[in-house]
Amino acid sequence: MKHVVSIEDLDNKRIMNILKRAKQLLPIAKGKKISKALDGKILATCFFEPSTRTRLSFESAIHRLGGNCIGFADPSATSHLKGETLTDAIKMVAGYSDAIVLRHPMEGSAKLASEMSEVPIINGGDGAGQHPTQTLLDLFTINEEIGKLEGLNVGMLGDLRYGRTVHSLSQALNRFKTNFFFISPESLKMPAHVTDELNNKWSTHESLEDVLEKLDVLYVTRIQKERFPDIEDYKKVAGAYKIDAELLQTAKTKMRILHPLPRVDEISTDVDDTKHAAYFRQAFNGVPVRMALLEELIGGKNE
Amino acid sequence: MSENLLRVQPIRNGTVIDHIKKGRGRKILKVLNLSESETTISLLMNVTSKKKKKKDIIKVEDRELSENETEKLALLSPDARINIIRNYAVAEKKKIDIPRIIVGTVYCSNDSCISNNERGATSKFKLLDSENITIKCIYCRRKIKEDEINFL
Numbered sequence: 001m002k003h004v005v006s007i008e009d010l011d012n013k014r015i016m017n018i019l020k021r022a023k024q025l026l027p028i029a030k031g032k033k034i035s036k037a038l039d040g041k042i043l044a045t046c047f048f049e050p051s052t053r054t055r056l057s058f059e060s061a062i063h064r065l066g067g068n069c070i071g072f073a074d075p076s077a078t079s080h081l082k083g084e085t086l087t088d089a090i091k092m093v094a095g096y097s098d099a100i101v102l103r104h105p106m107e108g109s110a111k112l113a114s115e116m117s118e119v120p121i122i123n124g125g126d127g128a129g130q131h132p133t134q135t136l137l138d139l140f141t142i143n144e145e146i147g148k149l150e151g152l153n154v155g156m157l158g159d160l161r162y163g164r165t166v167h168s169l170s171q172a173l174n175r176f177k178t179n180f181f182f183i184s185p186e187s188l189k190m191p192a193h194v195t196d197e198l199n200n201k202w203s204t205h206e207s208l209e210d211v212l213e214k215l216d217v218l219y220v221t222r223i224q225k226e227r228f229p230d231i232e233d234y235k236k237v238a239g240a241y242k243i244d245a246e247l248l249q250t251a252k253t254k255m256r257i258l259h260p261l262p263r264v265d266e267i268s269t270d271v272d273d274t275k276h277a278a279y280f281r282q283a284f285n286g287v288p289v290r291m292a293l294l295e296e297l298i299g300g301k302n303e
Numbered sequence: 304m305s306e307n308l309l310r311v312q313p314i315r316n317g318t319v320i321d322h323i324k325k326g327r328g329r330k331i332l333k334v335l336n337l338s339e340s341e342t343t344i345s346l347l348m349n350v351t352s353k354k355k356k357k358k359d360i361i362k363v364e365d366r367e368l369s370e371n372e373t374e375k376l377a378l379l380s381p382d383a384r385i386n387i388i389r390n391y392a393v394a395e396k397k398k399i400d401i402p403r404i405i406v407g408t409v410y411c412s413n414d415s416c417i418s419n420n421e422r423g424a425t426s427k428f429k430l431l432d433s434e435n436i437t438i439k440c441i442y443c444r445r446k447i448k449e450d451e452i453n454f455l
Contacts, residue, residue, distance in 0.1 A: 006444075085422050106417040108442025112424060127415050129443055193446070 002297055003114040003121045006130040007172050015172070019140050021292035022285070028064050029288040038067035041298050044097035045071030046089065047124070048080060048104040053261065054124045054133070057286035058101050058294075065291055065299075070096060087116050094118045098298045102126075120297045128164055134260060135168040137289040141282040142217055145256040149173070153214050155181040158221035158241060158266060160190040165260045166221055167194050174198050181211045185237045188223065208241070213250045218243075218276075220259045220266055244268035248276055258282050311345045317364040319386040319393075320376065325349065327380045328359030334379060334454045335372050342366055374408050375454055377401040381433060401433050409438065410453040416443035426455065 004010070010018075027033040043062040045055050050073060059069045080089065086104065090113045093100055100117060102110050103124040110123035110130065125131040143149050154173060156166045160182055170180065171194070180202035182190045189204055205211050212218075223241065228234035242265060243257070259267060259279040271277050323331060328346050331337075337344050340363065347360040367387060368376065376383055377399045387395040405428040411418045418426045418440065428438040428447070436449035 083422075086417065087421065087423065104417075105415070106420050107413060107415050108417040108440065108444070109421075111442045112417045112421060126417075 001118075001120055003110075003117075003123075004132050004293065004297070005110045005114055005121065005123045007132040007135045007168050010132070010136075012175055015136065015139065018136060018289065018292045018296060019143055021295065022140050022288040023144070025288045025291045025295075029061075029284075029291055031064070034066075035064060036066035037295060037299055038062060038065040041065075041067040041099075042097045043067060043069050043071075043294065043298075044093045044100045045069060045073075045124070046093055046100055046102050046104075047071065047073050048075045048086075048102075048109075050074060051103050051125060053283065053286065054103060054131075055101075057283075058122075058124065058133075058290050060287050061290035061294055064287065065294060067098075067294070071101075086113060090116050090121075091118075099294065122293065122297070128162065130168060131164060132168065133286070133290055133293060134165055135172050136293065137282065137286045138165070138169050138219070138258060138260075139172060140289045141258055141278060141285050142256075144285070145278050145281070146216055146254065149176040151177045151179070152216040153179045153181065155183055155208070155211060155215040155218045156190070156221070157183040157208060157218060157243075159188045159223045159227065160184045160221070161188040162224070162227060163221040166190070166219060169219065170194055170198065174200060181205060181215065183208050183211065183241075185240070188227070188237075208243070208247070209250075212248070212255075213252065215251065215255050218251075218255060218257045220257060220263075222259075222262070222264055222266055238264075238266070242266060242268065243271060245270040245274055248274060251276060311347060311362065313391055314343075314362050314364050314388055315391055317342070317362065317388050318367050319388060320361040320363070320368075321358070321384045321386055322352065322380075323359040323361065323383045324380040325357040325359060328361055331359075331361060331376060331379050334375055335368070337361070337363060340366070371408060373399055374402060374405060378405070378409070378436060378438075378449075378452060378454075381436070401430050401436070403430050404428070404441075405430065405438060408455060409447070410455055411440045411443060411445060412447055412451055412453065413440065413443045413445045416440060416445065418442050 028035045047055055062069050094117045099120045101122045101124045102113050105127045107127040107129035109126045114121040123130055160166050182204045223238050225234050256278040257276045261283055343364040345362040349357050352358050385397040386393045407425045418424045427441045431437045431439050439446045
């Protein structure tokens with residue numbers, strides 16, 4: 001049985017197959033075509049911490065493929081608070097469903113669940129750990145927007161220290177000969193455990209202007225207030241990394257900006273109307289990518 | 304070897320842990336909780352080996368090490384050798400190896416790791432490097448180096 005715990009578990013061939021299938025599924029994801037591919041299948045979404053985007057896009061994905069969905073969005077409605085272990089919860093839910101999406105605050109919880117479950121586990125984010133379907137939809141978006149994944153100049157900007165999306169995306173893009181530009185304040189720079197494993201060119205920068213004109217993709221993450229003990233420090237740093245339409249004048253015409261959302265004010269709303277803004281399409285892409293993954297994991301066994 | 308054995312009385316039955324990394328003997332006593340043992344334990348420190356290198360030696364009377372104890376010993380001093388003594392003679396010599404997967408021996412140093420937060424969960428680590436000991440939690444993927452290892 002296949003589980004999707006970490007992007008490292010997926011080889012390039014499997015990734016490319018999922019991206020290819022996601023593209024074919026676009027008309028169904030948009031509701032222009034109807035599919036019954038997963039008719040009678042039940043997806044369980046077990047969210048031990050809230051995440052609206054991930055949960056809703058998985059629910060949309062299973063519904064678009066004609067399947068059904070059960071689950072919870074908030075652990076306070078479950079036996080979790082009565083002291084039920086994750087292991088017990090997973091064994092129970094596995095009996096009610098064909099696959100489980102798990103979101104949990106503890107790192108490694110999806111791996112533990114995969115050891116216990118009789119149905120495929122999809123990691124929907126485990127604390128500061130892994131979030132492989134986010135990485136898949138990021139890869140899909142880059143491929144769709146730029147037309148290829150190989151050999152791109154990718155800038156990552158913002159909180160590179162704690163941002164798990166940029167860690168996983170770096171690991172994944174590393175297999176596609178990416179040239180990395182890491183742009184962040186010193187205190188939030190990309191940790192060594194990520195850069196140590198990169199075998200392509202990478203460089204660190206404090207200012208976006210220094211590298212902007214070279215970039216094919218700029219991946220922006222939110223700088224979180226709670227990372228700064230002093231609110232004044234936060235304001236200084238956050239202000240220095242704010243992107244607006246004027247700043248982007250030196251960028252390549254085809255350069256695209258991605259952001260896992262939600263944004264606060266790191267990307268000004270005047271960027272939304274420029275050709276660079278890809279982040280809302282990126283958020284939509286969560287649906288076709290998750291459809292492709294669900295089809296791969298639980299499709300093809302209909303009577 | 305024989306001279307070293309004479310410095311402290313030879314044991315009749317039990318286990319001699321030889322070739323312990325110099326200075327590591329005391330930590331091994333502590334981690335394996337040998338001082339709580341009912342039997343006699345001797346620790347020799349800074350013994351000169353045949354190859355003129357310094358080493359520690361521990362003698363544990365009337366018992367052998369369990370699998371779990373051997374696993375801990377391997378992580379603490381991978382070059383150590385275990386000699387099983389029966390009736391004053393070496394009955395068996397054992398090299399120790401760090402297992403490829405280390406189960407239920409080491410704490411994950413990540414407080415947010417599920418292995419530290421789930422009742423009944425067992426820690427599991429993959430051995431990445433046995434020279435400069437490095438292990439990796441199979442759950443949260445944190446890498447832990449030799450001096451950061453905390454034993455259960």
